[in-house]
Amino acid sequence: MPIPISKLGLPAIAFFMVVGNIPAVQAQDSAPDSCHALRDVVVDGATVTSARVMDASGDLPAYCEVRATALPTISIEIRLPLEGWNGGFYQAGCGGFCGILGRADASGGFINAMGPGLAKGYATATSDSGHLGLSVVDAEWADRNPGAERDWGWRSIGETHRVAQAMIEAFYDTGAETAIFQGCSTGGRMANMAALRYPEHYDGIISGAPALDYTGLVATAMSWFVQANTDDEGQQILKPGKEALIGDEVMRQCDGVDGEEDGFIADPRACNVDLSGLECGSEGAGNQCLTPEELDVIAAWRQGPRDSAGNQLYPGGIPEGSERFWPVWLTGTEAGAPAVVPLFAKGFGAYMAFPDDPGATWSPTDFDFDTDPARLSTMAAVYNSDSTDLTAFREAGGKMIVWHGWADAIVPPYKTVEWFEATAEATGSQEALEENVKLYMIPGLDHCGIVPGEGGLSQADLDPLTAIETWMSSGEAPETITKAQ
Known part of the structure; x- marks a missing residue:
């Protein structure tokens, strides 16, 4: 608000x-x-x-x-x-x-x-x-x-x-x-x-x-992106290397939606992408297809954060057409460079998001989408600049x-x-x-x-x-x- x-x-x-x-x-x-x-x-x-x-x-x-x-x-x-x-x-x-x-x-x-x-x-x-x-x-x-x-x-x-x-x-x-x-x-x-x-x-x-x-983005949304890409053992699900596969299919389905095929998506909101054609078995097949678990990650990223009742907690999610940039922000690179989003989410939640800082042991996987958004209001008044006045x-x-x-x-x-x-x-x-x-x-x-x-x-x-x-x-x-x- x-x-x-x-x-x-x-x-x-x-x-x-x-x-x-x-x-x-x-x-x-x-x-x-x-x-x-x-x-x-x-x-x-x-x-x-x-x-x-x-x-x-x-x-x-x-x-x-x-x-x-x-x-x-x-x-x-x-x-x-x-x-x-x-x-x-x-x-x-x-x-x-x-x-x-x-x-x-x-x-x-x-x-x-x-x-x-x-x-x-x-x-x-x-x-x-x-x-x-x-x-x-x-x-x-x-x-x-x-x-x-x-x-x-x-x-x-x-x-x-x-x-x-x-x-x-x-x-x-x-x-x-x-x-x-x-x-x-x-x-x-x-x-x-x-x-x-x-x-x-x-x-x-x-x-x-x-x-x-800032609180809605870096605490709530980024924690959602991290949790969506973390399995029960705490391991990353969608790893680097499949961004081109996903991006090419997104562009194939979306490029002409605006009436012009120019390599750009004029407005991702006008694009409804179906990636089911890229699905393979849970055993995977290199970078040539997506496992059901990887498809679930992408779907959650597109949707954006929600509580258990289905209420949207931050506007939208990761836009179509951004896939080529995921190695920097979301997945990390094949050369081993870490993704930036988890780092921001970790630091912000540990030391900046809440009135009482939980400290270094806090993780984005600890964020509770039912109870934690309300705890952000104190710091929102300090950081956020989304007033419409x-x-x-x-x-x-x-x-x-x-x-x-x-x-x-x-x-x-x-x-x-x-x-x-x-x-x-x-x-x-x-x-x-x-x-x-x-x-x-x-x-x-x-x-x-x-x-x-x-x-x-x-x-x-x-x-x-x-x-x-x-x-x-x-x-x-x-x-x-x-x-x-």
């Missing part, structure tokens, strides 16, 4: 106040000296830990890199172009359970990365969301740590904005004229949270594959692009579609909502476009930043967020 914005508990105004009389540092006077002088800027509730000049590299200009900590433990990186600042601010979210400052900028893509904004002349910033993690599936930091959970849930978004604005004001002697937030997955959850909790901070928001109902953001004139791949196997797209439709109804109509918020569904695209799909389709084919810039400047919502061919 969407969480009313009135129940989200806006942080005290004091968190957003910067100590007055911040000394103005003129970037154009002497770039190195001006950058280094930022070490002495005083910001309430935060500490500047370093400031250094970084040389131009590739398509990135030279910039002043500032590292700061918003108390108690939110690590923030800010990048300030030494020349050619466009007067804007670009804030990036982070992926998974975060915990690794600036991780996304090492990937070369735009997802949760500062680079695309910096390349266009924006002052940029991101954070680790308030903790140090050994990986993006490491959730031990949250063990009996409600403050850290709050920072990850929402506070790091506002604190990153606040500290970055102080640095921008000090370096350029003026504030940013516009602000954009961009994120995907957890970063998409953060993007929606930015619209809900900080509606006047951002003129444009880019929300990709948003994990809006975007009134404040819309009244502030903000523009928001929401995008999701139809072939997403870790954050299934059906929740995003359901949320958008419910938000349109709450707003009055889809036409009214689309004055400020527009949804773009992309056939064949993996989660955040991370793994290349048919024809190499990936995040490299998208350009939501140019799309949001155009919308903000012209007032006309773009027809597409894909790059011009």
